[in-house]
Amino acid sequence: xxxxxxxxxxxxxxxxxxxxxxxxxxxxxxxxxxxxxxxxxxxxxxxxxxxxxxxxxxxxxxxxxxxxxxxxxxxxxxxxxxxxxxxxxxxxxxxxxxxxxxxxxxxxxxxxxxxxxxxxxxxxxxxxxxxxxxxxxxxxxxxxxxxxxxxxxxxxxxxxxxxxxxxxxxxxxxxxxxxxxxxxxxxxxxxxxxxxxxxxxxxxxxxxxxxxxxxxxxxxxxxxxxxxxxxxxxxxxxxxxxxxxxxxx
Amino acid sequence: xxxxxxxxxxxxxxxxxxxxxxxxxxxxxxxxxxxxxxxxxxxxxxxxxxxxxxxxxxxxxxxxxxxxxxxxxxxxxxxxxxxxxxxxxxxxxxxxxxxxxxxxxxxxxxxxxxxxxxxxxxxxxxxxxxxxxxxxxxxxxxxxxxxxxxxxxxxxxxxxxxxxxxxxxxxxxxxxxxxxxxxxxxxxxxxxxxxxxxxxxxxxxxxxx
Numbered sequence: 001x002x003x004x005x006x007x008x009x010x011x012x013x014x015x016x017x018x019x020x021x022x023x024x025x026x027x028x029x030x031x032x033x034x035x036x037x038x039x040x041x042x043x044x045x046x047x048x049x050x051x052x053x054x055x056x057x058x059x060x061x062x063x064x065x066x067x068x069x070x071x072x073x074x075x076x077x078x079x080x081x082x083x084x085x086x087x088x089x090x091x092x093x094x095x096x097x098x099x100x101x102x103x104x105x106x107x108x109x110x111x112x113x114x115x116x117x118x119x120x121x122x123x124x125x126x127x128x129x130x131x132x133x134x135x136x137x138x139x140x141x142x143x144x145x146x147x148x149x150x151x152x153x154x155x156x157x158x159x160x161x162x163x164x165x166x167x168x169x170x171x172x173x174x175x176x177x178x179x180x181x182x183x184x185x186x187x188x189x190x191x192x193x194x195x196x197x198x199x200x201x202x203x204x205x206x207x208x209x210x211x212x213x214x215x216x217x218x219x220x221x222x223x224x225x226x227x228x229x230x231x232x233x234x235x236x237x238x239x240x241x242x243x244x245x246x247x248x249x
Numbered sequence: 250x251x252x253x254x255x256x257x258x259x260x261x262x263x264x265x266x267x268x269x270x271x272x273x274x275x276x277x278x279x280x281x282x283x284x285x286x287x288x289x290x291x292x293x294x295x296x297x298x299x300x301x302x303x304x305x306x307x308x309x310x311x312x313x314x315x316x317x318x319x320x321x322x323x324x325x326x327x328x329x330x331x332x333x334x335x336x337x338x339x340x341x342x343x344x345x346x347x348x349x350x351x352x353x354x355x356x357x358x359x360x361x362x363x364x365x366x367x368x369x370x371x372x373x374x375x376x377x378x379x380x381x382x383x384x385x386x387x388x389x390x391x392x393x394x395x396x397x398x399x400x401x402x403x404x405x406x407x408x409x410x411x412x413x414x415x416x417x418x419x420x421x422x423x424x425x426x427x428x429x430x431x432x433x434x435x436x437x438x439x440x441x442x443x444x445x446x447x448x449x450x451x452x453x454x455x456x457x458x
Contacts, residue, residue, distance in 0.1 A: 009457025010442075047454075049281075050259045059281040059340050084283060088259050105455065107441035108293050219290040223403055226295035236295045236373065243290050 010102045012049060013037075017097045018072070023160050026079040027126060028090045029065060031072060034101065039068045042133035043110035043214070043242075046075065046103030050085060060085045063130040063216075063242075064104065067137035076160065078126035109214065109242045112137065117145035117212060120205045122195065122225055124152045124217025128160055130242060131216055139168055146173040148211075150203050152195050152221065154182040177203040195221070197228045207233035216242040273344070277334060279449035282342040289341055290403045293437065297373040297423050301407050306391065308356050308427045311364030318356075320407065323391075326351045331390060333413035335420075336449035348411055349394030353384045356391065356427070364429035368436060369410055372423040377436035378445065379412065379419055381429060388414060391424060416447040416454070 019031035045063045052058075062075040080086045093099070111119060111134040119138070121131040128151045138147050149169075153159045159178060169176035179191040179199065191199055205211035213234060215225050222243045229239055273284040307317035318326070328351050335343045357363055367379045383389065392411040393400050400406035405422030412419045418438050439445055444453040452458060 008442075010455045053258050053260055057281065058283065061339055092259075105442070108437075219403070223290070223296060227298075230295050236297070239295050241292060241294055243292065 010105070012100045012102045014098050015101050017093060017095050017099065020093065020095060021074075023076060024158050026090075026158070027076060027160060029074050029076045030089060030093060031074045032099070032101065033071050034073060035071055037071045037073065038104075040064055040073065040104035041107065041110035041112055042067045042137040043130040044104035044106045045130070046073070046101045047105060048075075048085065048089075049100040049102075050088065051100070058084050061105065063133070065129045065132050065136075067133055067140055076126065076129045076132075109216070109240050110134075111212070111214065113141060113143045113145060115212060117147065118205050118209055119145060119147045120211040120213040121147065121149045122151070122204070122213065122215045122217075123149075124195070124221035124225075125154075125158075126160065127215075127217030127221065127242070127244070129216075131214055132161055134214065135165075135168060135174070139171065139174070144173055147175075148204055149174070149176045150179070150195065150199070151177075152179050152181055152217070155180055156183070156185050156188070175203075195225055195228075197232055200225075200228055200232060207235075210235070210238060213239045214242075215239065217244075219243045273342075277344055278342055279336055280452045281454075282336055282340055282449065285341040285343055287341075288343060288346075288404065289337070289339070291337065291339060291418075292403075292422065293375065294373055296402050297371075298402060299372050299407055299423060304407050304425070306356075306408070306425050306427075308360065308363075308429070310360050310429050311362070311431055314360075316356075316359060323351065323393075323408070326355050328393075329390065331411075331413075333411070335413060335417050337417040338443065338447070338454050342449075347396055348390065348392040350390030350392030350408075350411055352387060353389040353391065353410075353427075354387060357385065360429075364431050366430055366433045368428045368430070368434050369419075369421045369424060370426035370428060371421045372425050375421055375423070375437050377419050377421050378433055378439055379415070380433075380446070383415065384410075384412060384427075388412065414448075416444075416449050418443065419447055 015032040015034040018033045021029040049059045065076040066074040077089045123131045301320040304320045309315045389412045393408045409422045410424045
């Protein structure tokens with residue numbers, strides 16, 4: 001677990017909202033333009049700071065959903081009921097608004113082509129967001145590193161990026177599996193239960209292929225999946241995790 | 250701790266709008282933090298499963314002299330119950346958490362001059378760096394109990410470092426060694442751009458803060 005030295009100061013910058021995308025009833029993507037953005041690795045996150053009229057400030061971290069793309073970066077935000085920040089970003093923020101960000105932050109839960117593969121992405125709920133940045137990077141750069149994607153959502157309407165994933169799944173070297181854990185349409189052909197060892201056996205790279213594995217989601221999801229991966233023989237040093245608790249408030 | 254919720258109007262170029270906020274005593278919550286009742290888990294990899302039968306902790310001073318304790322020996326050391334506030338760099342703070350642990354002073358009792366800096370090592374490969382003065386003088390513990398129970402593996406059990414006056418990534422989970430020396434060596438998150446010291450009251454989240 002050695003780190004790359006990224007030691008320059010991270011200053012707050014004003015960004016402008018240039019596009020808003022409704023990803024699901026509870027999830028919205030916010031495309032930000034950050035003039036002079038220094039770039040980022042797929043999987044990194046940013047901090048957002050909101051300021052109230054009385055000067056009170058709140059900060060939250062959000063994963064970047066897109067690979068490096070000039071001055072543009074997209075965050076994908078899930079609504080947290082009674083949250084302090086996400087309801088504003090999802091229900092009130094408008095194109096043309098400005099928000100303060102700083103980043104990029106983090107450097108371990110990242111993928112770029114130099115790291116190679118094969119790559120196994122496993123996401124629960126909105127934990128797919130940083131994984132999507134990695135898959136988009138793979139597709140956009142024309143990399144031939146083989147990727148497998150396994151994600152878990154409660155219902156069909158909660159699936160994120162589905163059209164884009166369908167398009168990617170038809171490419172050579174990318175397979176996409178999505179499981180729906182609470183309800184599913186009658187014609188759903190994918191699995192319909194929580195991620196378990198049998199599902200990992202059936203849909204993900206076997207340990208013998210020594211995949212780089214990225215697991216992101218709620219704490220319970222990541223604990224279960226990472227523990228199962230170790231138990232079926234994956235090396236702990238090849239499994240990178242990112243967890244967000246029930247307190248994304 | 251009573252938590253009051255009130256409407257909050259964020260400024261934006263379209264005039265902002267009211268959203269809910271959480272208020273807590275200002276002298277308990279550092280800048281940029283919010284109070285949560287949950288205990289979120291953040292780790293870079295799978296949770297190591299370390300049985301107490303093969304657990305060990307060691308202290309190595311600046312001259313390379315090592316002293317170590319197995320679980321039974323560690324359990325015989327005097328322990329303290331402490332109630333502290335936690336501040337995570339990912340913005341959550343948790344107030345009035347109750348821990349049981351062995352003071353780091355106790356582990357250093359036989360060492361007169363360990364060295365000015367400390368690199369903490371954990372099962373699973375995690376490391377973090379601290380000045381020695383920040384783990385001595387009753388400021389840090391090797392904690393094995395949380396809220397009256399054995400510390401759960403996902404929270405760092407069987408034992409983790411507890412340094413509550415610094416951001417919580419300094420409180421290394423699954424701790425198994427203290428390597429002292431006379432120079433600073435960056436730990437895991439510190440080498441990815443997180444602050445070398447990490448004082449939440451000065452909001453030292455990232456390098457240069």
